Amino acid sequence: MDAAKPPRVVVLGGGSAGWITACLLRREWGGRGGSVTVVESPAIGIIGVGEGSTPQLKAFFDHLGIAEADWMAACDATYKLGIRFTGWSEREGCESYFHPFPGPVDLHTEPGFTHNCALRRRGVDVPAHPDDWFLAATLAAGRKGPQPDANFPFPQSYGYHFDAHKLGAFLRDWAVPRGVGHRALKVEDVELDAHGDVAALLCEGGERIEGDLFVDCSGFAALIAQQKLGERFIPFDENLFNDRAVVLPTPHSGPVVPQTESVAMKAGWRWSIPLTTRVGNGYVYSSRHISDEEAEAELRAALGLGPDEPQARFLQMKVGRLENSWTRNCLAAGLSQGFIEPLEATALHIVIATALDFASAYESGGFTDRHRDEFNQRIAARYDGIRDYIVAHYRVNQRSDTDYWRENAANQALSDNLKSMMTAWFTHQPITEANAAIYGQEPAYAAMSWHALFAGYGTFPPREKMQAAPQGLDVADVEATRAMLAACARNFPDYSPV
Numbered sequence: 001m002d003a004a005k006p007p008r009v010v011v012l013g014g015g016s017a018g019w020i021t022a023c024l025l026r027r028e029w030g031g032r033g034g035s036v037t038v039v040e041s042p043a044i045g046i047i048g049v050g051e052g053s054t055p056q057l058k059a060f061f062d063h064l065g066i067a068e069a070d071w072m073a074a075c076d077a078t079y080k081l082g083i084r085f086t087g088w089s090e091r092e093g094c095e096s097y098f099h100p101f102p103g104p105v106d107l108h109t110e111p112g113f114t115h116n117c118a119l120r121r122r123g124v125d126v127p128a129h130p131d132d133w134f135l136a137a138t139l140a141a142g143r144k145g146p147q148p149d150a151n152f153p154f155p156q157s158y159g160y161h162f163d164a165h166k167l168g169a170f171l172r173d174w175a176v177p178r179g180v181g182h183r184a185l186k187v188e189d190v191e192l193d194a195h196g197d198v199a200a201l202l203c204e205g206g207e208r209i210e211g212d213l214f215v216d217c218s219g220f221a222a223l224i225a226q227q228k229l230g231e232r233f234i235p236f237d238e239n240l241f242n243d244r245a246v247v248l249p250t251p252h253s254g255p256v257v258p259q260t261e262s263v264a265m266k267a268g269w270r271w272s273i274p275l276t277t278r279v280g281n282g283y284v285y286s287s288r289h290i291s292d293e294e295a296e297a298e299l300r301a302a303l304g305l306g307p308d309e310p311q312a313r314f315l316q317m318k319v320g321r322l323e324n325s326w327t328r329n330c331l332a333a334g335l336s337q338g339f340i341e342p343l344e345a346t347a348l349h350i351v352i353a354t355a356l357d358f359a360s361a362y363e364s365g366g367f368t369d370r371h372r373d374e375f376n377q378r379i380a381a382r383y384d385g386i387r388d389y390i391v392a393h394y395r396v397n398q399r400s401d402t403d404y405w406r407e408n409a410a411n412q413a414l415s416d417n418l419k420s421m422m423t424a425w426f427t428h429q430p431i432t433e434a435n436a437a438i439y440g441q442e443p444a445y446a447a448m449s450w451h452a453l454f455a456g457y458g459t460f461p462p463r464e465k466m467q468a469a470p471q472g473l474d475v476a477d478v479e480a481t482r483a484m485l486a487a488c489a490r491n492f493p494d495y496s497p498v
């Protein structure tokens with residue numbers, strides 16, 4: 001291969017990961033002679049339950065120059081201001097909390113929240129519930145959309161809910177006329193060259209598709225990276241127990257709130273995600289703690305559904321990551337690369353970050369593997385940082401009603417980084433500094449998120465050990481903050497997606 005020329009890229013898989021990666025690599029290199037071809041088997045199909053995103057998906061569409069008006073209607077998409085967690089804690093006042101996507105207004109309110117959390121960690125009884133300090137929480141509670149009137153100069157950050165099947169199809173229809181090749185073929189084998197690099201995909205009917213660079217987006221099968229090249233899979237099952245999901249869509253029963261709901265269940269949690277056409281619901285659970293039949297019955301009861309309609313769909317989840325996302329001339333992206341679990345809806349976030357980081361590392365190395373090790377370390381750190389944040393939801397849970405929750409709360413199989421983060425919280429260290437020291441300058445989750453999680457669960461000294469704030473103590477004013485956020489919220493329109 002000519003080292004200075006962009007590669008011929010072959011993407012195996014036409015799920016969201018395959019099309020997102022194809023669009024991004026085509027945009028990076030297409031104008032300079034690189035080619036991108038997606039090979040997918042419609043008969044195998046896609047997982048297609050991914051329905052929630054982070055603000056990274058907005059950045060992706062902005063990067064490609066695709067307007068919301070063009071893609072949102074095609075994908076039944078709604079706005080998402082954050083996630084409401086309900087039932088994860090039995091502590092009084094902590095029955096539910098909102099994990100927001102932050103915006104510039106929060107730069108003014110977050111220091112007060114952090115300050116009060118620090119006092120509360122030391123046992124001083126001051127207001128420190130996350131719902132009071134972030135604009136996204138106020139907007140969601142008021143069913144407001146995320147885009148302010150023109151005269152309000154503080155943009156709110158947001159993500160989306162969408163139909164993953166329609167998202168993949170939209171991207172395919174956008175990408176193919178712009179030069180991305182598309183072959184609907186089942187891949188039966190992968191041909192390696194004399195050095196052990198991937199040379200071609202061998203397809204049904206005898207077709208052979210050659211390339212310089214291969215992207216494995218074949219889903220949990222990980223056909224190239226794991227099955228052919230033998231890349232090691234690191235399971236996360238020691239500290240993430242959930243391995244199954246049951247999915248049941250329902251019609252809307254009320255107005256759309258632009259938030260994901262995450263409700264704790266007996267052996268896991270369930271999501272509710274509003275699309276324009278329906279509500280997506282799913283129960284993510286541990287098969288060691290509950291059977292499929294029990295999980296389905298529990299979800300049906302929670303949703304007020306009878307035993308038969310609609311039909312439930314069950315999914316197996318392979319939770320963990322590849323040791324290296326980039327092996328030889330193959331990049332894995334999406335479920336083939338790893339999956340943590342959908343609690344924070346981070347899967348497509350990682351796909352986009354992987355594709356952009358890879359494009360930059362590959363190109364700055366002259367389209368060679370010069371920067372492969374650093375890239376792999378960055379991606380692994382990103383996965384492990386997200387995993388730790390998600391594990392923390394289970395580890396600090398304040399429920400005691402089932403073995404599942406008790407085992408999670410007692411789980412000692414934590415990473416050293418997560419142990420350090422929890423120690424920092426319980427020993428009153430400043431969380432911003434601890435986060436940077438433990439997870440580096442670009443941590444997977446900001447200090448705001450750690451504060452929201454710990455404070456949202458009421459992870460503070462118990463009520464009976466709290467002391468009233470002494471006179472003269474500097475306490476952030478929650479009433480003034482609420483009033484300020486309510487005033488800001490008046491600049492946002494009521495949300496009505498259809």
Ligand SMILES: Cc1cc2nc3c(=O)[nH]c(=O)nc-3n(C[C@H](O)[C@H](O)[C@H](O)COP(=O)(O)OP(=O)(O)OC[C@H]3O[C@@H](n4cnc5c(N)ncnc54)[C@H](O)[C@@H]3O)c2cc1C
Pocket residue numbers: 012013014015016017018039040041042043044045046047048049050051052053164185186187188217218219220221223245282284315316317333334335336342345346347348349
């Ligand atoms: C329960 C659950 C909930 C989730 N919720 C979210 C969420 O809220 N937010 C989020 O971002 N993500 C979520 N995800 C993850 C999300 O579904 C995936 O990350 C996303 O859909 C990308 O999947 P993928 O493209 O990697 O794989 P898939 O969708 O499985 O696509 C694999 C592709 O490979 C092709 N393929 C496989 N084998 C062959 C072969 N031999 N020949 C040719 N083609 C082949 C298939 O045809 C398909 O096109 C969730 C996942 C699960 C399991």
